[in-house]
Structure formats: C-alpha cells, structure tokens
Amino acid sequence: MDEVKADRKLKGKVNFISWKREFERAAKANDTFEYLTGEEVVPPKPRKEDYFAKPGDGEIRHSIRTKKISTPMVDDGDETDDAQAILITTNNNLRWQIDYNEHKNAKEKMKLASKLLDSWVSDGIKIEIEDCTNAKEAYDLIKKRYAVTHERARDTLLNQLSLIKLEDCLSVTDYTNKVRQVKADLKTVKYNMTDDMFATALLHGLPPSYRTFKDKYDWIRSTKPDDPPDLDYLYERLHVEEAQQLRLKEERRARDRAKKDTTINAGNRGYSGRSKLSREDKSHLRCTYSDCGRTGHTEGTCWVKSPEKIPRSLKDRLPVHIDNKHMNEKAGMAGIVETDLVPDRDVSIRADSLGTAPFSIPHANSADSSSQKRSAVLCNELRELGELVLGGQESGN
Structure with a gap:
C-alpha cells in the first residue's frame, strides 16, 4: 500500500464524497472491497475432528485380521470396504486443507482491509473505529456517521467546481483531472453533468491569458450549437x-533579463559611454618622490614628478600653462620647460584665496626668483589640484 497524503484522508463530512470514491478505488485495487461491503466473509476455522472421525468397529476388525497370518482365505468384500475407507479419509483430508486455506486467505484479506482503512482516515477517526471487530464493521460505522445527503453533496461539489482554477494547478493535465474528479463525485450523488456543462466548467477556470483561446473555442461551438462538444x-x-x-x-x-542587464550596464557607464574604472583602495600607497611624499599613489604615477601624465582635461585647470612641446627630461621637475609663468605674487594670491598658500619668504625683487622657487610653487599647485580632483571623484561616486 502506498502512503496516503494528509489531504486525501477522511476528515469528516466535508470530504466524505471524494474520500469514499478514492478509498473504494484503492480497496478494489487491493482486492479487499468485497470484504468491506460484506459480499465476502471470513469463514469459520475448520476443525479436524469434523473431517476425521474416530475408527469404527469395521476398522478395528480389519486391524485384527491383518494380524492373523495363518488365515488362508481373503474376503473380497472386506478389501472393498478398506479401499473405500482409505478414499474417504483422503477426501476428508483434502476438504480440510481446502477449507483451512480458504479461511486463512480470507482472514488475511480482512486484515489488509483493516490496514487500508486505517491508513485512509485521520487520527481522530481512527480512535472511533478502533473498537470495531473487523474492517466491515468499521466501514459501516464511518458511512453511517459521516455520509451526507445527496442535496448537500451536490451543493458542496458544485461549489468546489467553481473554485478550481488553472492558476492553482501544476499544469493543464492536473487541472482537467481535478474537474473530472468532481464530475465523478457528482455522478455518485445522482447528478449527471453533461459534456456541455463540463466544457463550460473547464473554460470558466482558465486565466485571463487564455481569453483569445476562449473566444476562438466559443466561435467553433457556435458553428454547431446543437451538437455536443468534442472533449x-x-x-x-x-x-x-x-x-x-x-x-x-x-x-x-x-x-526582462536583457533589459535589466542593459540598465545595469548603462548605470556603470559615464556620460561618454565608457565604463568607469573600478576604484580600489590606494590609501596604503605612498609616493617616494622627494618633492611630493603624498599618499594614495606611487612615484611611477606621480603627477608632480611626471606632469605629462596629467589628463588633458585637467591641464586647463592649472594656474600655469605648460607647453608639452618643450619637455626636457634632464631639467628639474621632470624637465618641464615653463613658458608664460605667472608671477609668484599672483600665484601666492591665488593660492591664498583658496586657503592653501605656502608661507611666503619676502624678497627684494620678484624678477630675481629662481627656477627652483617657481618649480616649488608648481609642485604645490599640482598637489593641490590632485587632491581637488581626487576629492571630487570620490564625492561623485
């Protein structure tokens, strides 16, 4: 026997109709249904004394005669009687074996019916039928206590039929099987569902996405309205x-997945359409260039040491104009030849207005400022610009 799911077990009057149909189907499959209805009963256990009688006077005389070896004559009538007695004994033995096997098999069937019934009812109903002597008595008690009238069963089943929806089923096959089951239950309570009603019930439970399908099928049915539908x-x-x-x-x-991926990719791109570079933590890096010494980059990527590495879009923001055509690697500050330098006083004023001006050393003539001083001022400006750009990028992200 297969394990019965909890929703298929008998709970009471609410599911008696569907339970009765499924349980009787399982009982027929296990060849025990006749024992539940009373068509087959368990015969009483046969007794041996009813089949093997005690030896009579004729058998005693026969045993005495066999001991008399000196008797020269043999009675043919006695031999016939002895053969008949042996035949009767053999027949009685066969009859006893047949009746005993029939009793044994019927008893096993009744035990199987009891186990089947016990597995198809809930725990509360098991307590009610545990005092019954056999499966037939228990089944009769269940039918008497939980059976419902045909009128009530019809109302319940028709209500269930209206609640069956394809969206609540695993597939179309599962959906049609559930509708078929309700139709079979209605037949047991004397309610005959026609094919037209069955087709209408199937169409009623379809979701809105099947609207076009229902319209087409209604048009097909309208061509031959008097003919039953082809299920x-x-x-x-x-x-x-x-x-x-x-x-x-x-x-x-x-x-939807493609649209979502496109949206995500577009969000990771800049206004120019190029993907943003993934930023990693560079706070542990420190520049070893003597005129820089800042953190967040190395000497190989230092803008102070190598101004040619400054992005073109940032060069216009520098306070000095750098002519990239006049690079001299042997000169100071990576060989930058400065053309059109802004006077130091203007640089100090511009830097001071930002609150980042270095301590200025008074001198007699600004025209005598050395190239080293102008380079130092440029270093400060480059550092400040680098901090400003990096800060803007981090805040923007």
Whole structure:
C-alpha cells in the first residue's frame, strides 16, 4: 500500500464524497472491497475432528485380521470396504486443507482491509473505529456517521467546481483531472453533468491569458450549437495553448533579463559611454618622490614628478600653462620647460584665496626668483589640484 497524503484522508463530512470514491478505488485495487461491503466473509476455522472421525468397529476388525497370518482365505468384500475407507479419509483430508486455506486467505484479506482503512482516515477517526471487530464493521460505522445527503453533496461539489482554477494547478493535465474528479463525485450523488456543462466548467477556470483561446473555442461551438462538444479536441487544444503560453512566458522573461542587464550596464557607464574604472583602495600607497611624499599613489604615477601624465582635461585647470612641446627630461621637475609663468605674487594670491598658500619668504625683487622657487610653487599647485580632483571623484561616486 502506498502512503496516503494528509489531504486525501477522511476528515469528516466535508470530504466524505471524494474520500469514499478514492478509498473504494484503492480497496478494489487491493482486492479487499468485497470484504468491506460484506459480499465476502471470513469463514469459520475448520476443525479436524469434523473431517476425521474416530475408527469404527469395521476398522478395528480389519486391524485384527491383518494380524492373523495363518488365515488362508481373503474376503473380497472386506478389501472393498478398506479401499473405500482409505478414499474417504483422503477426501476428508483434502476438504480440510481446502477449507483451512480458504479461511486463512480470507482472514488475511480482512486484515489488509483493516490496514487500508486505517491508513485512509485521520487520527481522530481512527480512535472511533478502533473498537470495531473487523474492517466491515468499521466501514459501516464511518458511512453511517459521516455520509451526507445527496442535496448537500451536490451543493458542496458544485461549489468546489467553481473554485478550481488553472492558476492553482501544476499544469493543464492536473487541472482537467481535478474537474473530472468532481464530475465523478457528482455522478455518485445522482447528478449527471453533461459534456456541455463540463466544457463550460473547464473554460470558466482558465486565466485571463487564455481569453483569445476562449473566444476562438466559443466561435467553433457556435458553428454547431446543437451538437455536443468534442472533449478530446478541447483537451488537445488546451495542451497546445499551454505550450504556447509557456513559450511566451520564457520569451518575456528573456526580454526582462536583457533589459535589466542593459540598465545595469548603462548605470556603470559615464556620460561618454565608457565604463568607469573600478576604484580600489590606494590609501596604503605612498609616493617616494622627494618633492611630493603624498599618499594614495606611487612615484611611477606621480603627477608632480611626471606632469605629462596629467589628463588633458585637467591641464586647463592649472594656474600655469605648460607647453608639452618643450619637455626636457634632464631639467628639474621632470624637465618641464615653463613658458608664460605667472608671477609668484599672483600665484601666492591665488593660492591664498583658496586657503592653501605656502608661507611666503619676502624678497627684494620678484624678477630675481629662481627656477627652483617657481618649480616649488608648481609642485604645490599640482598637489593641490590632485587632491581637488581626487576629492571630487570620490564625492561623485
């Protein structure tokens, strides 16, 4: 016997109709239904004394004669009687074995019926039938206590039929089987559902996505309104529509995934359409260049040491104009030849207005400022610009 799910077990009057149909189907499959209805009963256990009688006077005389070896004559009548007695004994033995096996098999069937009934009812009902002597008595008690009238069963089943929806089922096959089960239950309570009613019930439980399918099927039925519907054709078209619905759903999911990926990729791109570089933590890096010494970069990427590495978009923000055409690697500050330098006083004023001006050393003539001083001022400006740009990038992200 297979394990019965909890929702299929008898709970009371609420599911007696469907339970009775499924349980009787399981009892027939296990060849125990006749024992539940009383068509088959367990015969009483046969007694041996009823089949093997005690030896009579004739048998005693026969045993005495066999001991008399000196008797020269043999009685033919006695031999016939002895053969008949042996035949009767053999027949009685066979009869006893047949009756005993029949009793044993029937008893096993009744035990199997009891186990089957016990597995198809809930725990509360098990307590009610545990005092019954056999499965038939327990089954009669259940039918007497939980059976409902046909009128009440019809109302319950029709209500269940209206609540069956394809969206609540695993597939079209599962959906049609549930509707078939309700139709079979209605038949047991003397309610005959016609094919037209059955087809209408199937169409009623379809979701809104099947609206076009229902319109087409209604048009087909309208061509021959007096003929009963072809249910096999309806089942076939439902399965075809289910396959199309699944295909459309997969295509819709694929489009949604592609749209989502496009949105994510667009969010990771800048206004120019180029992907933003992933930033990693560089706070542990420190520049070893003597005129810089800042953290966040190394000497190889230092703008102070190598101004040619400054992005073109940032060069316009420098307070001095650098002519990239006049690079001299042997000169100071990576060989930058400064043309059109802004006077130191203007640089100090501009830097001071930002609150980052270095301590200025008074001198007699600004025209006598050395190139080293101008380089130092440029270093400060480059450092400040680097901090400003990096700070803006971090705040923007």
